[in-house]
Amino acid sequence: MSRIPAADSVAGSPSAMRSVWSSPLYRGATVALFLSGLGASAAAPQITLFLVDDLHVSLTTAGLYYLTSITAPVAGYLIGARSDRTGKRLGLFRLCAVAGFLGWSAMAVSDQVWMPFVISAVVLAFAGAAGSQLFAALHDDLKATASPVGDGIVSIARMAMTAGWIVGPVAGSLLATAAGPRAMLVATGLCTLAQIVPMGFARTPSAPSGARTAATSEGAAEAPGSRTPGQHPGIREMLPLLAFTGLYVLVYAGEPIKYGYLTIYMNNDMRLPTAVSGAVIGIQPLIELILMPVAVVVARRIGMLRLMVFGAAFGVVANLCFALTGSAAGMFAGQILMGGVWGVFAGLGIIVAQRLLPEAVATASAIFMSSPAIASALGGLTGSLGVGMFGLPHVFLAPALYGLVATVGIAVMSRSRHAVG
Numbered sequence: 001m002s003r004i005p006a007a008d009s010v011a012g013s014p015s016a017m018r019s020v021w022s023s024p025l026y027r028g029a030t031v032a033l034f035l036s037g038l039g040a041s042a043a044a045p046q047i048t049l050f051l052v053d054d055l056h057v058s059l060t061t062a063g064l065y066y067l068t069s070i071t072a073p074v075a076g077y078l079i080g081a082r083s084d085r086t087g088k089r090l091g092l093f094r095l096c097a098v099a100g101f102l103g104w105s106a107m108a109v110s111d112q113v114w115m116p117f118v119i120s121a122v123v124l125a126f127a128g129a130a131g132s133q134l135f136a137a138l139h140d141d142l143k144a145t146a147s148p149v150g151d152g153i154v155s156i157a158r159m160a161m162t163a164g165w166i167v168g169p170v171a172g173s174l175l176a177t178a179a180g181p182r183a184m185l186v187a188t189g190l191c192t193l194a195q196i197v198p199m200g201f202a203r204t205p206s207a208p209s210g211a212r213t214a215a216t217s218e219g220a221a222e223a224p225g226s227r228t229p230g231q232h233p234g235i236r237e238m239l240p241l242l243a244f245t246g247l248y249v250l251v252y253a254g255e256p257i258k259y260g261y262l263t264i265y266m267n268n269d270m271r272l273p274t275a276v277s278g279a280v281i282g283i284q285p286l287i288e289l290i291l292m293p294v295a296v297v298v299a300r301r302i303g304m305l306r307l308m309v310f311g312a313a314f315g316v317v318a319n320l321c322f323a324l325t326g327s328a329a330g331m332f333a334g335q336i337l338m339g340g341v342w343g344v345f346a347g348l349g350i351i352v353a354q355r356l357l358p359e360a361v362a363t364a365s366a367i368f369m370s371s372p373a374i375a376s377a378l379g380g381l382t383g384s385l386g387v388g389m390f391g392l393p394h395v396f397l398a399p400a401l402y403g404l405v406a407t408v409g410i411a412v413m414s415r416s417r418h419a420v421g
C-alpha cells in the first residue's frame with residue numbers, strides 16, 4: 001500500500017531555518033509569501049465597507065462580492081497548467097503579482113458598482129495564483145537538490161504566509177481609518193507588487209522542465225498508453241488531488257461562518273466584554289503558529305493524512321463548542337481547537353497536494369490554493385441560509401457536519417492505494 005511519505009524534518013529545526021536563510025530562493029519566497037498574506041488579509045475585511053460606504057451599495061449586494069472568488073480555481077488551473085507545460089514558475093509568479101497590483105489599483109479608483117465585481121472576477125482571480133507558483137518553485141528546487149529538510153522549508157514558508165494574515169487585518173484597519181479605504185486598496189496593490197522584490201532575479205534550476213522529465217522517468221514503468229512527456233495529467237490522474245481538495249473545502253467552509261457570526265454571537269447574545277471577544281478571536285492564529293512546526297514533527301511519525309484526520313476532527317469539536325456551550329470558556333476552547341486544525345492543514349496541506357500530483361506540481365498547488373475561494377462561497381451561502389433557519393449559535397452545527405464528512409473522507413484516503421509517493 002503506497003502512502004504519502006511522512007514529513008522529513010522539523011519546520012522549526014535549525015537546519016531548516018539555516019537552509020531558508022542561506023538560499024536566495026527560499027528566503028525570497030518566504031518574504032514574498034508574508035507580503036502576500038499581509039496584502040490579502042488587509043483588504044479582505046475592508047472590502048464590504050468600501051462597497052457600502054464609498055460606492056453606496058446595499059449590504060446584500062456587497063455580500064455578493066465574495067461570490068466573485070469562484071473564478072479563482074479556474075484561473076489557478078489555467079496558470080498551473082501553463083506552468084507545468086513551460087516550466088516558467090517564477091516568470092508566471094511575477095506576471096500574477098503585476099496583475100494583482102493592477103487589479104487592486106483599479107479597485108481603488110472604481111466609481112461604478114460593477115467595477116469591483118468585474119475586477120475581482122477577472123483580474124484578481126489570476127493574481128491569486130502567484131503563491132501557488134512560489135510553492136511549485138520551492139518544490140522543484142527541493143526535489144532537484146534532494147534536500148533532507150524539504151518539508152520543514154515548505155512549512156516555514158507557509159508559516160510566513162500565516163503571519164501575514166495575522167498582521168494584515170490590523171494594518172488594513174488602521175490604514176483605512178487613517179487614510180480611507182481607497183488608500184488601503186492602493187497599499188494592498190503595492191504589497192502585492194512588492195512580492196517581486198525579495199525574489200530578485202532568483203531562478204529555479206532546470207527543475208521545472210525537470211518536472212516534465214521527472215514525470216517521464218517516474219512513469220517509465222507504467223503500462224503502454226500512459227501519459228507521454230509534457231502531456232498534462234487527465235481527470236483520472238487528478239482524482240486523488242480533487243478529492244483531497246474537496247475535503248479541504250469542507251474543513252475550511254467553517255471559517256467564513258465563524259468570522260461572520262461568532263463575534264456577533266459573543267457581543268449580542270453572550271454579552272461578553274469586547275476585550276474577551278477580541279481575545280477569543282485572536283487566540284486561534286497564535287495557536288496555529290505554535291502548532292505548525294509541531295505538526296511536521298508528528299507527521300514524520302504517523303504520516304500526514306493520518307494527522308489530518310485528527311485535525312479535521314478538531315474542527316468538528318470546535319464548532320460543537322461554538323454551537324452548544326454558550327460560555328466564554330467554550331469559545332476559547334473552540335478557538336484553541338481551530339488553531340489545531342490550521343496548525344495541521346496550513347503547514348502540511350500544500351505538501352500533500354503536490355505529492356498527490358507529483359508530475360504537475362504547479363497545477364496541484366494552484367488547485368489546492370484556490371480552494372479557500374470555493375470554501376468562502378460555500379461557507380457564506382451556508383451561513384446565510386443557516387442563520388435564518390437555525391439562528392445563533394446553532395448555525396455552527398452546519399460546519400460541524402461538514403467537518404465530520406471531511407474527517408471520514410480523509411480517513412478513507414489515508415488507507416487508500418493511490419500511488420502518491
